Amino acid sequence: MHVTAxxxxxxxxxxxxxxxxxxxxxxxxxxxxxxxxxxxxxxHAAVRRAASLCPARAIELSES
Structure with a gap:
């Protein structure tokens, strides 16, 4: 998983x-x-949760 903010x-x-x-x-x-x-x-589970909770959708995940 790669995360960008x-x-x-x-x-x-x-x-x-x-x-x-x-x-x-x-x-x-x-x-x-x-x-x-x-x-x-x-x-990974915590990061997915963080992305889903972000009201601005500022967190993007790429699975690799």
Whole structure:
């Protein structure tokens, strides 16, 4: 799995951090910061949940 986060459309809701704190964080303005673009399999379910919870749809996943 490869993760991308579009910071230009992020609204700073923080749902990604709550769902997958090892993969996502927020900067001082609340904008998503990607900590791990290629998380291990143990994180996949949490990352999928984070993407589904994002109100701006700023998180994109590619399965490979």
């Amino acid at each position: 579009n910071t230009s459309i992020c609204v700073g809701a923080g749902q990604c951090v709550l769902a997958a704190e090892e993969v996502f964080d927020q900067d001082d303005d609340g904008i998503v910061m990607l900590l791990d673009a290629d998380p291990g399999e143990a994180q």
